[in-house]
Amino acid sequence: MTTDIANGANGHSQFPTEEDMTLLQLQQRYAEEAAKRIRADGPAQFLDLTDADTDRFKAIAEDPWADHAALNAKETVNDGATYKFLVLGAGYGGLLFAARLKQAGLINGPDDVRLVDAAGGFGGTWYWNRYPGLHCDVESYIYMPLLEETGYMPKQKYAPGTELREHADRIATHFDLHDKALFRSNAQSATWDEERRLWTVQVTEGRGPNEPSRELTLKCQYLLIASGVLNVPHVPKIPGLEGFGGEMFHTARWDYSATGGSYESPDMEKLKDKRVGIIGTGATSIQVIPQLAKWAKELYVFQRTPSAVHPRDQKETDPEEWKTKIACKEGWQKTRSLNFVAHMSLAAKDDEENLVGDGWTKIPAYSALIGSPGFGLVEPTPEAIGANVARLYKLDTPTTEGARARVDQIVKDPETANKLKAWYPSWCKRPTFSDMYLQAFNEPNVHLIDTNGQGIEAVTKSGLVFGGKEYPLDVLVLSTGYRSPVFGNGNPAAKTGIEVIGRGGLSMDEKWKKIGSATLHGIATSGFPNLFFAFGPQSAATANFITMLEVGIHHTAHILSKAEEKVGVGSRAVVEVTREEEEAWTLQVMMRAPYFASLMGCTPGYLNEEGHSAKQDPKEMMKASRSSGWSEGMLSYIEVLEEYRSEGSLKGIEVTAA
Incomplete structure (x- = not known):
C-alpha cells in the first residue's frame, strides 16, 4: 500500500505534495517495522495452554482460584x-x-x-x-x-x-x-x-x-x-522454556504464592530479593510492569513490539456527579454507551457532547478497525482503497506522533525512550492507557530488553537469552496474550x-x-x-x-x-436461518470488506493472527473477507437491525413447532 499515497490523497494521479511524501515515509517506516516481526510460523509460534501436553504447562493452565470443596458440595446440573x-x-x-x-x-x-x-x-x-x-x-x-x-x-x-x-x-x-x-x-x-x-x-x-x-x-x-x-491464553514456543528453573506463570493465572501478596492486597514482598523477567509489553503488561517495578529487586522487560501508551486520567467517582449528570435518567447507560460509540466512530453530531471524554474518543483513526459512517462504501479498486488508506493514515498521524512525543516527555534515557516508541498505526493493536507505565522505566531497577521485533532466542534453566547474552532470572512472568x-x-x-x-x-x-x-x-x-x-x-x-x-x-x-x-x-420453537438470507447478508458484508484494507499492513498481533492474515492466497483472502465487520460502524449496524425488527416478518428465519 505504500505507493498509494504517491498517487495523491484522493487516489488520483498527481504530483505528490510535501504532506503526501511525509505520509509515504511514515508508511514505509511502519512497513519496515512490521516486516521485522513477520514469522513463517504465524500463530503456530504459540502454544495454547488448553492444548498443553507437558506437566509444566498443564500446571500453568490450572485454575488457582476455584473452591473445589464448595463447588463439589453443590449439584446444579444432573446428568x-x-x-x-x-x-x-x-x-x-x-x-x-x-x-x-x-x-x-x-x-x-x-x-x-x-x-x-x-x-x-x-x-x-x-x-x-x-x-x-x-x-x-x-x-x-x-x-x-x-x-x-x-x-x-x-x-x-x-x-x-x-x-x-x-x-x-x-x-x-x-x-x-x-x-x-x-x-x-x-x-x-x-x-x-x-x-x-x-x-x-x-x-x-x-x-x-x-x-x-x-x-x-x-x-x-x-x-x-x-x-x-x-x-484461551497462550505461551511462545521458545526453546528451553519448559526447563526454566525458577517460578513461571502466565498473567491470566497469576501465582501469588511466588510473588507474595494476594489479589485483594497485591503486596509482592517475596520479590524484594528476586530478579524478575516479564515477556510481553501489550495491554496486560502496561498494567503489570509498574506493580512489579515497585517490588522486584531487578525487573527485566523483554519487548518484541512496544505499545502506544496514552494518558489514563483515572479518577474517583463523585457521588453527586453520578446522581445528577451520569445515572440521572432512565436508559442513561445505553445513551452513554452509544454516545461513546458515536465519538469513537466519527459519527457524533457537531453539537453532541462527548459524555465519556476519554482517550478512546480521541483516537479518530481507530475507526479503521471499527468502521465509520463518514467514509461510505469503498470500491474494490486500487485507487479507492489507496485513497481510503491514505485518508486514515493522515487522520492518525497526530495521534501516533503525540504518543511518541509523550515517551520523550516522560522517559529520561533517550535510548530507552526510542525503544519504547510504537511505529504502527493506532488501529493495528489495542491502544493502551497508563499514567504509570512509561514512568517505570525511569526507575534504576527496571531494564528494557528490546529484541527489535525478534523475540527471545532461548531459555536456560537460569534465565532468558537474547543477542547471545543470558539474563539470569528467579521469576518469569508470561504476559504473552491469547488466541x-x-x-x-x-x-x-x-x-x-x-x-x-x-x-x-x-x-x-x-x-x-x-x-x-x-x-x-x-x-x-x-x-x-x-x-x-x-x-x-x-x-x-x-x-x-x-x-x-x-x-x-x-x-x-x-x-x-x-x-x-x-x-x-x-409448543417448542425451532428457529433457523435460511441459506438464502445468510448469503444475502454475507454479500453485504463482503461489499464492505475493502474498507478494512488498512489492516493488511499491520504489525503482527492478535488482530491479524500474528501477520498470517496478510499472507493468505487470493482464494483464502476472499474467504476471509466474509468475516469482515460492518464498515459503517456500530450505530449503522444497530439501525439496520432496528429496521429489520420493525419490519416484523423475521425475514430469512424459518420458525417451526416441535
Missing part, C-alpha cells in the same frame, strides 16, 4: 437433564444472555437456563485475570453491564479487576443465577438431535485434583455461545473449542473451512437450528465489548420472542 437454554460461558456475555432473556419473559422456570463455564465462578476474563494493577481500559460506567438494574455505582472511572469480578456475582444474585451455573466444566461437543429437535451437549466437569471428573450429557432447546474474546479473536475466521465453534454438529451431520468447522463465515446479522448460521452466538463475524465492533454483547443479545432475544409467539404456548 441427562433437559434445559430450555444452555449458555456456554458465565462471564459478562453469559450473564447478559440470562438477564436479557429473563427480562424478555423467555426464562421463567427453575430449569429454563443453565450456564456452563470452565472457570470456578462468574466473571469470565475477570475471574481468570487477577494480576496486580488489573483495571478495565474502558470507562466502568459503560463497561460494567446492568448498572441500572443492580443500582450499583462504580468506585472509579476505570474499575479494578476485583470490582469487576464482584459485579459479575452481583448480577448473578440480582437475576437468581447462582444455582444455575455449572463451573469447572468444558463442553466437548454439541449435536443437533433431529428426531427430538434438541441439542445434545457433552460436558466434562472437573472436580478438583482429588476427585475424578464427571462426564455429563445435557439436552437443551436453545444453545447459546458466549465464550468471550480473549479466552486471536479472528481464529478460524471467527468460527464460534473453533473459538470456543467445541465440536458443533448441526443438521444432517454438518460440522460447523467444516462449513467455515469450506465457505468461510456465513451468518445472519452475525448471530446465527444456517444448518444449526436454535443456536445463537452473542456476537460473531459479520457484525459490528467497538472498543467496548459490552456494547457488542448488548446489541447481539438484544437482537437474539427479539427473534426468539417473536418465534415463540408464532408457535404458541405448549
Whole structure:
C-alpha cells in the first residue's frame, strides 16, 4: 500500500505534495517495522495452554482460584437433564444472555437456563485475570453491564479487576443465577438431535485434583455461545522454556504464592530479593510492569513490539456527579454507551457532547478497525482503497506522533525512550492507557530488553537469552496474550473449542473451512437450528465489548420472542436461518470488506493472527473477507437491525413447532 499515497490523497494521479511524501515515509517506516516481526510460523509460534501436553504447562493452565470443596458440595446440573437454554460461558456475555432473556419473559422456570463455564465462578476474563494493577481500559460506567438494574455505582472511572469480578456475582444474585451455573466444566461437543429437535451437549466437569471428573450429557432447546474474546491464553514456543528453573506463570493465572501478596492486597514482598523477567509489553503488561517495578529487586522487560501508551486520567467517582449528570435518567447507560460509540466512530453530531471524554474518543483513526459512517462504501479498486488508506493514515498521524512525543516527555534515557516508541498505526493493536507505565522505566531497577521485533532466542534453566547474552532470572512472568479473536475466521465453534454438529451431520468447522463465515446479522448460521452466538463475524465492533454483547443479545432475544409467539404456548420453537438470507447478508458484508484494507499492513498481533492474515492466497483472502465487520460502524449496524425488527416478518428465519 505504500505507493498509494504517491498517487495523491484522493487516489488520483498527481504530483505528490510535501504532506503526501511525509505520509509515504511514515508508511514505509511502519512497513519496515512490521516486516521485522513477520514469522513463517504465524500463530503456530504459540502454544495454547488448553492444548498443553507437558506437566509444566498443564500446571500453568490450572485454575488457582476455584473452591473445589464448595463447588463439589453443590449439584446444579444432573446428568441427562433437559434445559430450555444452555449458555456456554458465565462471564459478562453469559450473564447478559440470562438477564436479557429473563427480562424478555423467555426464562421463567427453575430449569429454563443453565450456564456452563470452565472457570470456578462468574466473571469470565475477570475471574481468570487477577494480576496486580488489573483495571478495565474502558470507562466502568459503560463497561460494567446492568448498572441500572443492580443500582450499583462504580468506585472509579476505570474499575479494578476485583470490582469487576464482584459485579459479575452481583448480577448473578440480582437475576437468581447462582444455582444455575455449572463451573469447572468444558463442553466437548454439541449435536443437533433431529428426531427430538434438541441439542445434545457433552460436558466434562472437573472436580478438583482429588476427585475424578464427571462426564455429563445435557439436552437443551436453545444453545447459546458466549465464550468471550480473549479466552484461551497462550505461551511462545521458545526453546528451553519448559526447563526454566525458577517460578513461571502466565498473567491470566497469576501465582501469588511466588510473588507474595494476594489479589485483594497485591503486596509482592517475596520479590524484594528476586530478579524478575516479564515477556510481553501489550495491554496486560502496561498494567503489570509498574506493580512489579515497585517490588522486584531487578525487573527485566523483554519487548518484541512496544505499545502506544496514552494518558489514563483515572479518577474517583463523585457521588453527586453520578446522581445528577451520569445515572440521572432512565436508559442513561445505553445513551452513554452509544454516545461513546458515536465519538469513537466519527459519527457524533457537531453539537453532541462527548459524555465519556476519554482517550478512546480521541483516537479518530481507530475507526479503521471499527468502521465509520463518514467514509461510505469503498470500491474494490486500487485507487479507492489507496485513497481510503491514505485518508486514515493522515487522520492518525497526530495521534501516533503525540504518543511518541509523550515517551520523550516522560522517559529520561533517550535510548530507552526510542525503544519504547510504537511505529504502527493506532488501529493495528489495542491502544493502551497508563499514567504509570512509561514512568517505570525511569526507575534504576527496571531494564528494557528490546529484541527489535525478534523475540527471545532461548531459555536456560537460569534465565532468558537474547543477542547471545543470558539474563539470569528467579521469576518469569508470561504476559504473552491469547488466541486471536479472528481464529478460524471467527468460527464460534473453533473459538470456543467445541465440536458443533448441526443438521444432517454438518460440522460447523467444516462449513467455515469450506465457505468461510456465513451468518445472519452475525448471530446465527444456517444448518444449526436454535443456536445463537452473542456476537460473531459479520457484525459490528467497538472498543467496548459490552456494547457488542448488548446489541447481539438484544437482537437474539427479539427473534426468539417473536418465534415463540408464532408457535404458541405448549409448543417448542425451532428457529433457523435460511441459506438464502445468510448469503444475502454475507454479500453485504463482503461489499464492505475493502474498507478494512488498512489492516493488511499491520504489525503482527492478535488482530491479524500474528501477520498470517496478510499472507493468505487470493482464494483464502476472499474467504476471509466474509468475516469482515460492518464498515459503517456500530450505530449503522444497530439501525439496520432496528429496521429489520420493525419490519416484523423475521425475514430469512424459518420458525417451526416441535
